[in-house]
Amino acid sequence: MMTTRPQRTIRVWDIPTRVFHWCLPVAVIALFVSADTYAMELHALAGEAVLALVLFRLVWGTIGSQTARFRDFVVGPRGIADYLAGHPPKSLGHNPVGAMMVLALLGALLVLAVSGLFADDGIFYSGPLAGRIGNALAVRIGELHATGAYVLAALAGIHVLATLWHLLLRKRNLITPMLTGRIRTERDVPPPAFVGLPLACGIFTVAAGVVALLVHGLPS
């Protein structure tokens, strides 16, 4: 039985979440290219930017717009099972499986960005905080960092393939909404609540300040 309800366009992603999202592929590609060509100054800068972005996202995930909040889209095993059984997700934003990927990607980025600060490649370059810990420990963290980078790459690959799968096999375009902020839906649900852009700018400024302090210390 098919009931076709009229489709309407609603806004689901705010500007901060979209800008955050698209900064990541740019930064991560820059991180891999710079690591490969040993442009380590650029690598450190891009990695520190990622750290600030992730810190921002963690705060935005608790006090930001509705679809950006972890409580809105992280649903636990039951919710995932329900979704896989064909029930529509509660959130208009990330679906329950995508939510797991959001957490995995954020976690991997956080681990990489923090481990990078303490990493030492043993010969040429060390992160700005590597001098605070033992040399052998910093070298081991560098190895963890390098291995972790491939885990992130695998996660990002799965993430991209999943969106392509939605697009090509399920005829659901998740990519354009992450650019425009809008989806078309036949579901009769109230539109999500949004929090203002100035707050997001404030949070990011603080996050960037925290990272700068962490990396360079207090200006003397």
Add this chain to the structure above:
Amino acid sequence: MTQDPRAMLRTLSVFTLVAASSLPATSLAASPKAERIAGYKASKLADATIKDALQAGNVSAVSEPAEAMAAFAARLTSLYPREVGDAFVSPSMEAILKNFPDFAQKADAFAASSRDLADRAAAGSPDLVQMRAALENLQASCLACHRSYLGR
């Protein structure tokens, strides 16, 4: 398009497998290449361990990692068999084969400096200042070879 949860899981697991198999194939086989990579990695850790020990003034902790590094350095050139052209495996291999005498000289410098450090560590009354200088020589030997053959 109906959504079949099992098809969805199947597709996800295929994605995972594809992604996992695209991870860098850690050649576990005991090839010269695997052996020298393991040796370089161990040397990196040995170098850091020695640096820690010298910073802490703990001379007795230098001997073991220094000996291990010297043993690796002494057979480094033999781990670059010239008849097996594995140029496609390592981008720097072509340059190494073309300039093998120079490469061997840099490997010798590595062997000599790590031997020197190991000998000083084993001496009756090791001199901390001289050992620090020896470690710097050793690190300079890593750098010199990497600059020439890895571009970094």
